Amino acid sequence: MTRHVVAEASDFADREIRRVEAGGKAIALVRVDGAFFALLDRCPHGGAALSGGRLAHQVESSGPGDYRICRRDEMLRCPWHGWEYDLKTGQSWSDPKSTRTRAFAAENVAGDELVKGPYVAETIPVTVEGDYVVVELP
């Protein structure tokens, strides 16, 4: 695993969706209630950049006419066909068997524990004070 700095946590708004690059891969980075999630930024179904999508909930129903929102902002909805991917697992809710985006581990770690990724190398000065958002790539 290689660890890459991809964003500065303090610069990342809650419920922001941002396309970042690390290790030659485009990644959709999402922050929800303080937790970060990262998905490979390409919908495995139709090829859209998921970072152009929106956060989504699930709807449960006991039958026709019944609508209940649940799992608020736990999904990323593809900007094209509206397929929904679980931020935690990359699982496509709607077609669990055949479509799964690659979910990368994303976490906050202290700056001095990092292997600096391209984001840092190219645009962020190396500092040790800030908490960086890091992704791990194989």
Place this chain on the structure above:
Amino acid sequence: MNTQLRPESGENTRLRLVDCDIHPAQRTAGALYPYLERRWVDHLESFGTHIRQALVGQLAYPRMSDGGMRVDAKPEDGPAGSSLELMREQHLDPLGIEIGHLIALGRGGMEERNPELSAAMARAVNDWQLAEWLEPEPRLRGGIVVPQDVPEKAVAEIERHADDPRFVQVIMSTRPNETIGARKYWPIYRAAEAAGLPVGLHPAGYSSGKPSTGGGWPSFYFQEHYTFVPGSQALVTSLVIEGVLEAFPRLKVAIIEGGFSWAPALGWRMDRHFDTFRKEVPHLKMKPSEYMKRHFWWATQPMEEPKNGRHVEEVIDWIGWDRILYSSDYPHWDYDNPNFIFKFPLDPERRAAVFGGNARALYGHA
């Protein structure tokens, strides 16, 4: 595995992509005003349009996202599809599209019931295509929108653009007043055939005063979305059985966003019952499926996605690999990226045909 065309490597350019379905949008409600006589601007400002549906300027089946658009395709200053710059940046450039066909749906006169206004709007939307899309972007081609329920005006509109190679087909409403094969519309087919222009038929969401199914109005968009399929089957059925294709043997018709996977089943069904009904339709000199194979081309989007992608291959084997046209439907939500639509390997010949060669042959592109 997906058949990857690897746009990064420039392979799409080698494929010479032709996209047969791109929707340009009018930036504002007044976008056509510069192309309309003062009389019609005043009319629209006062009365608005008169199309047979309950709601002004909106659909009664709201789409699931942003008016049925890709949520990543909206420019800051207008609706998705209204910015040529974004269309280039998001679609034409990265995919390496060499030629893109505009299908101007909405506010173009096809649906308008006032005959003179219908003709004026069709003129305007064609002039708008020319000035705002075809002039500035040489990769784009236009479709001549016609007021089909005023056939003599439709013919005049075809003739007005017939010699302009930037217009490549005639676009009719798929919800005309009468069934699309009715004799009322034959002057339009005659003019299209004479001009060597295919007719492009693309379903649209406005109502036309006839329910979207033969059994009434559906409740949910889930159902309404499907109605493009039976609706397009009816177009093909009508053109075949009403005798249009016997009367105009060189007419070519592209079914765009109506699906293609049902074509074999419809051909089989018409042939199967042709014997039973033959005496009623003596004007048909061939089996219905033979007219289908002689006259129709089929755009890919929205691509079918059976669990076994090979099933699509079998369907196309019946239709003919020379009759399938790649289409993206940019910027609509069910957009198809060429790199992802075939879930089985295509040999290079078929890829070249589907992604450009067939469209070049049909529309006479270089």
Place this chain on the structure above:
Amino acid sequence: MTDAPFRIDCDFHLPQAAVTELLPYLDEYWTRQITDRAMHRMPFRLSSYPPNAPLTRNPAYDDLTVSGALDRFDLSLAVASMLHGVVALHNPDMRAALLRAVNDHLAAVWLEAEPRLRGAILVSGEDPAAAVEEIERLAGDRRFVQVTLLAMQEVPHGARFHWPVYEAAARHGLAVAFHAGSLYRLPPAVSGWPSYQFEDYVLQSSGFENILVGLLGEGVFHKFPSLRVVFQESGFSWLPTTLWRIDKTWRGVRQEVPWLDRPPSQIMDGRVFFGLQPVDAPGPAALEQVLRHIGGTGMLLFSTDFPHRQFDGDPVPEGFPDDARPGLFAGNALRAYPRLATDPAVPERLRTEEEPA
């Protein structure tokens, strides 16, 4: 006889009763109305099936009685309907009275005389309350196994408007059948009214496509899980596109219809069945392809569509897999028709057979 396969025909038509034959089942008011308004001289034929059109009348059957047809096709049972034009009347009371008479006539004249027949209760799709009343009136007669509605009417079959009918049918173990045919209230497709009957007939199958998508989208099968639906004279070659589309579209729009908690093609599995005839796919290769694309033969019910002209010779098309014939002839019908599953005429061995994989 005991060695012959048990064959159930799921789409068999009885000769249409003349209005004079219905008089015994009408009260004094309606009897007087019929005669005073000269309705007894009216044919009440549906435009979808003009009596002498080649589709409706197969000369090969001209000398065949109903029992003769049952013999000819080796039918052990036949689900028999009478598609009667009284269903097209606008006066809801007159329509209901005449429909009651049609159904009573069917029971008294046909079910009494021919033990191989099972009945279909013809109801109007325009008046669910009257349809429910009719179902309740006749449900005690176990020889009725089906409720029949025309395919092309004014309110989509999936709509909540019709749900009382489905509730009653499901509660009584009656399958609900939609049979090709139109009230001609709406054009058969959005592009408008065709000029030719041929075109009308071809478009019936696309009407069924919309019915299927509507039943699913509206959530009919969630509301009435035990409901069984039979499409009659619908064809089935069109099914691949529909199955592919409903699953694909659902993935993008399921927030609108969240009761669809599985791909819709799975929800209809075991709940929607299709009469065999007409087989539109030409020849064994096309048939094999269609069957593969729709995932097998478990949805198909043997049907002759007698006396309509759908085939010459064997009603089972060439290339239909031999090992699927028991299911086609009887097994699938026992899943489609709850009442046939417990019908005393059905051999015990058939009732215990496993569902096809």
